Amino acid sequence: MRWYPKGYGGTRRDPDQVKRDGWHDEGVLAVSVDDHRLTWPERELVRQLGEKLYGPRVETRESADV
Template sequence: MRWHPPGYGGERRDPDRVKRDGWRDQGVLAISIDDERLSWPERELVRQLGEKLYGPRQSRADAQEP
C-alpha cells in the first residue's frame, strides 16, 4: 500500500512539531509546566492559567493511588 491515511504509517511528527502545528493551524497551545525554555515567571503564569481553567494538579501521591 503506497498511500497512508493520516496517522497510519508514513512519517511521524515529533511532539514539538505537533504542538507548533496545533498553535499555527488551530490556535491551540500545549505547554509543559516543566519546559526549560521558559523562565520562572513564564512557568508560573502557565501554572496559574492551568489552575484557573482546569483546577489544581494532582500531587504525585494522588495520581499513583487507584
C-alpha cells in the same frame, strides 16, 4: 503499493511539531509547566492559567493537605 492515505504510513511527526501545528492551525497551545525553555515567571504564569482553567494539579492538592 507506496501510496498511503493522509494520516497513514509515512513518517511520524515529533511531539513538538504536533504542538507547533496545533498552535498555527487551531490556536491551541500545549505547554508543560516544566518546560526548560521557559523562565520562572513564564512557568508560573502557565501554572496559574492551568489552575484557573482546570483547577489545581493532583500533586498540588496533596502537598497542600500535608
